[in-house]
Amino acid sequence: MGILIIDDAEDTRLYLQAVLASDGFEVYATASAQEALAHLQDRPSIDLILLDVIMPGIDGIELCQQIKSDAAWRDVPVIMVTALTNIEDLDRAFAAGAMDYIMKPVKKRELLARIRSALALKTEMDRRKEREEELLRVTAELEEAVRKLQNLSSLDGLTGLANRRRFDEYLASEWKRAIRNGTPISLILFDIDWFKPYNDTYGHIQGDDCLKAIASLMPKVVRRSSDLVCRYGGEEFAVILPDTSQEGALAVAESIREALSEAGIEHRQSPLDRVTVSVGVATAYPSPSSEPVTLIGYADEALYEAKRQGRNRTVE
Ligand code: GH3
Ligand code: MG
Ligand code: MG
Numbered sequence: 001m002g003i004l005i006i007d008d009a010e011d012t013r014l015y016l017q018a019v020l021a022s023d024g025f026e027v028y029a030t031a032s033a034q035e036a037l038a039h040l041q042d043r044p045s046i047d048l049i050l051l052d053v054i055m056p057g058i059d060g061i062e063l064c065q066q067i068k069s070d071a072a073w074r075d076v077p078v079i080m081v082t083a084l085t086n087i088e089d090l091d092r093a094f095a096a097g098a099m100d101y102i103m104k105p106v107k108k109r110e111l112l113a114r115i116r117s118a119l120a121l122k123t124e125m126d127r128r129k130e131r132e133e134e135l136l137r138v139t140a141e142l143e144e145a146v147r148k149l150q151n152l153s154s155l156d157g158l159t160g161l162a163n164r165r166r167f168d169e170y171l172a173s174e175w176k177r178a179i180r181n182g183t184p185i186s187l188i189l190f191d192i193d194w195f196k197p198y199n200d201t202y203g204h205i206q207g208d209d210c211l212k213a214i215a216s217l218m219p220k221v222v223r224r225s226s227d228l229v230c231r232y233g234g235e236e237f238a239v240i241l242p243d244t245s246q247e248g249a250l251a252v253a254e255s256i257r258e259a260l261s262e263a264g265i266e267h268r269q270s271p272l273d274r275v276t277v278s279v280g281v282a283t284a285y286p287s288p289s290s291e292p293v294t295l296i297g298y299a300d301e302a303l304y305e306a307k308r309q310g311r312n313r314t315v316e
């Protein structure tokens, strides 16, 4: 254990040094604040500081303040060594961060007892700090794991879009918000045209790739951060558009349909020789007596109508 003595009186320094060295401590003696600071810079392995109060230049209390305001030394316990006449300074010494004090003339047994108890307190504080840091780390890891699980449980594994569970949650919460704010909410449902023949022709793996390709087109056409694109079912997708009128939703729906058609994914069994989608759009002004399921019903009817009218079109 390394102890740094700071005292301008040589006899005190020599005495403290002798007592501590004979008790097995590694002792460093300095005669001024400047000398002590230089020593601390060079030798960081100091476990405790014995600090005289009255010294020419920077006195003990000011030095204690300096040490305690430096992150590198903050945790090193400081014991003030003071003459009876400086007892009024003790309040200031404790305010400056001193852990304990000892009166001059220093008695050997008291000195060793106070040093041991300061070092024990320091060890206990270190242990507590370690436990707190460990607890913080574990808490952060746990929060991260919970976030990951929440993500996993709300995302569709194939496309990375929101899944049906997330769709239901988001629609319910946005429905409530729309009631509070008196704003509309729109829903787009779209379904791949002739997808069964697509799978039959190209195989299920390419069918999956087609679903992924469609999902990856979505960020370009659905841009508001409050909009949520979901994989609603097998080859059916949904977009929840909070605070969006019928007109706005129709524009988004048409840009989805066009973007897909323009992507030109080959589909020999489709009349247009490429993958297309049919789109249904519905808009509601939610009220406390209404339910989100009615909006889904309207969008579904519109989608069915788009299929009936020949596919690759949007119906509201
Ligand atoms: P329509 O134009 O009327 O929508 O005809 P369709 O053939 O697309 O409709 P249908 O509902 O008969 O077929 C949907 C097909 O989508 C059947 C099913 O095998 C396929 N499908 C559903 N989910 C997946 C999936 O995750 N991967 C693949 N590859 N195919 C899927
Ligand atoms: Mg002095
Ligand atoms: Mg379908």
Ligand code: MG
Pocket: 191, 192, 193, 194, 195, 196, 235
């Ligand atoms: Mg289909």
